[in-house]
Every structure is written in C-alpha cells, then in structure tokens.
Amino acid sequence: MSFKDLQLIDPLLKAIEEQGYKQPTGVQLQTIPQVLAKKDVIASAQTGTGKTAAFALPILQLLSKNQEAPRGGKTIKALIVSPTRELALQIGNNFKAYGRHTNLRTTVIFGGISEKPQVDVLAKGVDILIATPGRLMDLEKQDIINLDAVEILVLDEADLMLDMGFIDDVKHIVNLCPAEKQILLFSATMPFKVEQLANTILKSPERIEVTTTSSAAKNIGQILYYVPKQNKIELCLHLLRNEIKGSILIFRRTKFGVDKLEASLIKNGYNVETIHGDKTQTDRQEALKKFKSGSVNILIATDVAARGIDINELDAVINFDLPNIPETYIHRIGRTGRAGSTGMAYSFCGADEKNYITTIQQLLQIDIPVEESHPYPLDPNAKAINHKSKDTTNNNKKGRKSAASRKKKKRWY
Template sequence: MSFKDLNLIKPLQKAVEASGYVEPTLVQQRSIPLILEGKDVIVSAQTGTGKTAAFALPILQKLYDKQDTPKKGKKIRAVILSPTRELALQIQQNFKSYAEFTNLTTLVVFGGASIEPQIDGLKKGVDILVATPGRLLDLHKQDYINLDYVETFVLDEADLMLDMGFIDDIKKVERLCPENKQTLLFSATIPNKIEELANSILTNPERIDVTPTKSVAKDVDQLLYYVPKRNKIELCLHLIRNTIEGNVLIFRRTKFGVNKLEETLLKNGFSVNSIHGDKAQSERQTALNKFKSGYVKVLIATDVAARGIDINELDNVLNFDMPNVPETYVHRIGRTGRAGHTGKSYSMCSADEKSYVKAIENYINVSIPVATEHPYPLDPKAKPIVHKKKGSKYKKGRKSEASKKKKKRWY
C-alpha cells in the first residue's frame, strides 16, 4: 500500500515523500481512512509506530480547504493535547513537515517556558494548536485561546496523561470545544480509566488495535528486504558476508530450493548444512548437531524439517522465501531471541510475495521495518513475473498444411 492508496491530496503526498516515507505503517493504514470519514477513533498503539502521522495527515487534509486566512485571522480548528513538552514539540515538528506544501500553520504551547512568544503566536492566528493541558487552560483563562471553532480534538498518549494526573484538565479542555467535534484518542494501553474517559468524550468510536500480538517474540529485531527474485541469492550472500553476525538458520519453501542454495553457498566457501524431508533422520540429526556445536555456521531448512528444532543460542533467522501462512512466519522468527537472548530476523521479499508480507503484518499487528540501503533494491512499481504457457501456433480445429497433404488414412 502507498500513501496514494489512502486518498491523500497531492501536497501531503509530496510532503510525506520529502520526509522519506514510502509506505504507510499499519496504524496509518487503519486510522487515516476512518479519520477522513469523520469518525471518532480509539487507537491502541506503541510509540514509534508512526501514530503522529496517523492523525496529522488526515487533520491537514480536512483543513486544507480552509487554509487561506480570512480577514479576521485564522481560527484554531484542531487541538492536540500532549502530556509532555518534548512530545508536544515533536508533534508540532511533524505537523510542520507534513504541512510544508500548504498554508496551514501550527503552534505549540507548554508550561515551563516564556508565555510571551506563545501569546504572540496565538495573536497572529493558527490552524492547529499542540499543547500541554495546563498551559492551554492558563492561556484560555487569559482570553488568548478560543476553542469555539475546533473541529478535531486529539488526545495523544492518553494513558500517560492519566498517570500524570491530567484527567480533570482533559475534561475541561474537551468541554471548551464544540459538541459536534471529532475526537481521536491515542494510547499505548487501554486500561479501565481510559475506557471510562473514552465513553464520556467519544461518540460511537471505531477501535484500532496495533499493539503487537503476544505471539511475536519481543527480543527479535525484524528487518525486511525488497529484492527482485533473480537477485535473492546475491542478496543472501551479501547479507551473510556483511550484515549477519553469528549463526543463521535459513528457511526455504521447497527441498529443491534448499539443495540449490546449499550448493551455491558451498561453492562460495561457506560452511553450510541442510535439513529437509528427503534426508534420513540420522543425516538431519548430524546436520543439526554440527550447527548447534558451532562447527557449521549456516543451516538451511524447510518448514516441515524445522518443526521441533530447538536451538537455544540461535543468533539469526533468514527467510529466503516469504511464507504464505502468517503463523509460519511467527514460528520461524520465534526460533531466535529465546531465553533472554536477542535475535535478528531478515526476510527477503520479491514482487510476487508482497501480499504475504501484508498478511503477516496484519496477523502480528506490526509493520516490519524495511531496509532501504542494499545493493539489489526492488523497483516499487515492479509487478510479479507471470510465466505464460506458449500455446500452439495453430488455431484449434485447423489442420496444418502438411497434414492436409497426407491424404492416406489408416482406415
């Protein structure tokens, strides 16, 4: 999926591209369409999942038609409440980046800093206000902030706000905004108190949960490489030589694929062994023992053969072929990062495997980070290679010239 698929307007697509983002994260894919529809949402997502863009982009899009300053100056049309200064500044920075090709303006106000520059900014008029609750209420009391025109009200890191004792302030700010506004609540966890708060300030909210499922090993760093199918072996060699440290278990979908990769790695001077269904149990056990003892650094396996393999100190897993069943991916990468050790998983995805990646991300509720710097990148527009069977050059039911000449028949 690209940002274009989310029906974002050109100025925002341009800004997203300039920020270096290619594909929307899971939280963005799920939130942006609902927010653009005007729905209230509760989003459960960890920090670092791209949730600021999940609300910033649709807010900017909805305000885009009202961006040119009326004679009486701009009105605050969106308020984002944040628990800390650092986070408020970060959110404002993001809004600024995404609004680069628009005339929409953002201001941040927070306590512990001089109030005068913030008042000056408010007097000029802004479209979007990012604030900590205390300073917002303070400026409102002094008549510098008017929330009568607010269309979207965002609570970011709601669980942290509750922990910091901001619940009453949040409710006060919410009451200062119009009743028919859209409310968006973002929180890493949804404890009972957040549920109660949500019930009191949101209207028929849609729920979006992108917290990683428990089945994904927490101690595994995942990385995804988009690569043309024909370059997978070269990328595999490149990773083993330059990136992967320690031992590695490589998964392939077929026995034939396992044998082919083993031959290539042996030719390139790697100590490597393999296990698959055609090998005798004794051979498989020997290969496994050599790998466990460190005598062999690379082991290639099919999923069937890898069932039941228990390697306590496995440093890396490499998915040479993406599995078409999401549970298989979880089983594979779960073989590393065990018993307090951290592990790494590398996955190579060709154009025809992109749908598998999408299914896996939906299943594990995590956007797998994509490695952009490598020697064999896949063109984002690349389509899966379809091998067409060549049919006969003769039309069905037509006799060839040669057969017409052979008049003799056996009957």
C-alpha cells in the same frame, strides 16, 4: 498499499516523499481513512509505530480544504493535547514537515518557558495547536486561547495523561471545544480509566488496535539481573565496561535517583546527560540534542521525561529501577527496537522489586531470561527491607518525641 491509495492530496504526498516514507504503517492504513471520513477514533498504538502521521496527515487534509482565513485571522481548528513537552514538540515538528506545502499554520505551547513568545504567535492566528494541558489551561483562563472553532480534538498518549493526573483538565478541555467535533484518542495501552474516558467523550468511535502489548517487544532482546539494591550502580558500571555499548537510555524512578547515578557515572569517566521534571525546558532540549547527535552516549531519565522521546538509533535500555506499573515497562523498552530495528533491554531487580517482575511477565506473557553469571548476584532468600518496621523499632529511644507529640504531628499529613 501506497499513501496515494489512501486518497491523500498532492501537497501531502509531496511532503511524505520528502520525508522518505515509502509505505504507510499498519496504524496509518487503518486510521487515515477513518479520520478522513470524519469518524471518532480510539486507537491503541505503541510509540514508534507512526501514529503521529496517522492523525496528522488526515487532519492536514481536512483543514486544507478550507484554508481561507476568516475576517480577524485564523482560528484554531485542530487541537492536539499531549502530556509532555518533548512529545508536544515532536508532534509539532511532524505537523510542520507534513504540512510544508499547505498554507496551514501550526504552533506548539507548553510550560517551563516564558509565555510571551507563544502568546505572540497565537495572536497572529494558527490553524493547528499542539499543547500540554497545563499551559493550555493557563492561556485559556487568560482569554488568550479560544477553542470555539475547534473541529478536531486529538488526545495523544491518553494513558500517560491520566497517569500524570490530567483527567480533570482533559475533561475541561473537551468541554471548552464545541459539542460537534471529531475526537481522536490515542493510547499505547488501554487500561480501564482510558476506556472510561473514551466512553464518556467519544461518539460511536472506530476502534483500531495495531500492536498487542505482548508482541510490542518482539524486536527487543530482554535480560533480567537479580541484584541487591546497594550493588545496582556497581552492576551498571560492570555492564557498561564489558557488555553494553552504543547509545543507552537508563531509567530511574526518581529525580534524586537520576542525579545520583549521573554523579557516579561521570566520576567513572562516562559522558552522561539527564532529563527529569526539575530541569528547565532549555536544559532538557539541550540534553536530548547532545544525546541524539552522539556527543554523549548515555541519557538517564525518569519515565515522564522520557515518554515521547523520538530517538531512531538507540542500542539499549537499562531499567535501573523497575517500574511499579507493568505497562510502563513496555513504554520504556519500546524506546529501542523502533521501526523494525533491533535493541536490547537490561533490567535490574532488587529484593523489593520481585512483585513488579511478576506483573510485567504476566503482561508480556513471557518469562524474561535471567542472567545469573554476574559479580553481584542477589541471595534468592533475600527479603525486601521494610523501612516502616525499621523506623518503629526506635520509637522509645531516648530523646525521641513522646507518643502524644507524634500523634499530634500525624494530623498534619
């Protein structure tokens, strides 16, 4: 089936052709007709399946039918809420590319940079607004944004949005829009809290499931290394020297961990960039630009910073720290093997991460192959270090505070 068979209008078909798209993906085939029919939609689709076009194309078509600006300028008719700045920018670029032959105006707003340029664009009037929850709420409270004319609301990457603690903001945003609106909810995974939210805000939605979680990683080779925590950097260096080549995305759980690994790799002569929440938006965009252009081949990131990054040519993902949420593993390795290409995922598991591997394998419904012949094997009997019990052994050391003092201190937590 072609895009023409989906009853898309000529300006959109022209833009699709210019983008080099030949045939619609599974999520596009299923979603576009439902959105054009003005149905609410809840869709489970991994990043990299073409889901942005699945909602962007029909939204552009629905809004292009009524492009005459009312007196007082354009009003926001479609609102797309995205959890991260990178994803919001990516969605904005897609809307501009697909809508280049329409008169619809799109803009993106997000935190981490000055409000003024965003406010200036909004003042001129826009049809389609892509926003992160924080900046959207800030500008709405200042009466800079009015959502009274919103006809279509999209909640993208809903699972990440809820993981990041945006549930109350999302509900508030839904209530700021008119009661009669079309809602499209997209989520890579469908945990209970996403289902709960969908049941609260959607009206008789059409359900679309494109890729089951277990098959999401079918184009990606996976290897597991059991390694003592203190030897992870040495193992990483060993693999970079001998096995892992090309463009590599490395995940660490914390910002501190990202910075520490960056320092080690630079010291060993590697070209590295990093992105995490403490970096300015300018720094994050510059790091991503260098990585995409190939001027650096290693990018180290935390999960939140990396979600929504659109990198077409990624050879490998390294899970330096394993995620404690199994679905996060799917998102991480899904950065490679996109759009039918192949990729590799290397995971380092310390003694304290063995439970994470168990839940990840249960979700994937496979056993990840273990590589045992490497220089830093983990003792099979190694136990996770219990830092709490380690601290309490020193309770009565000379110079420590009294029990009463410690008890009083606990009241501050």
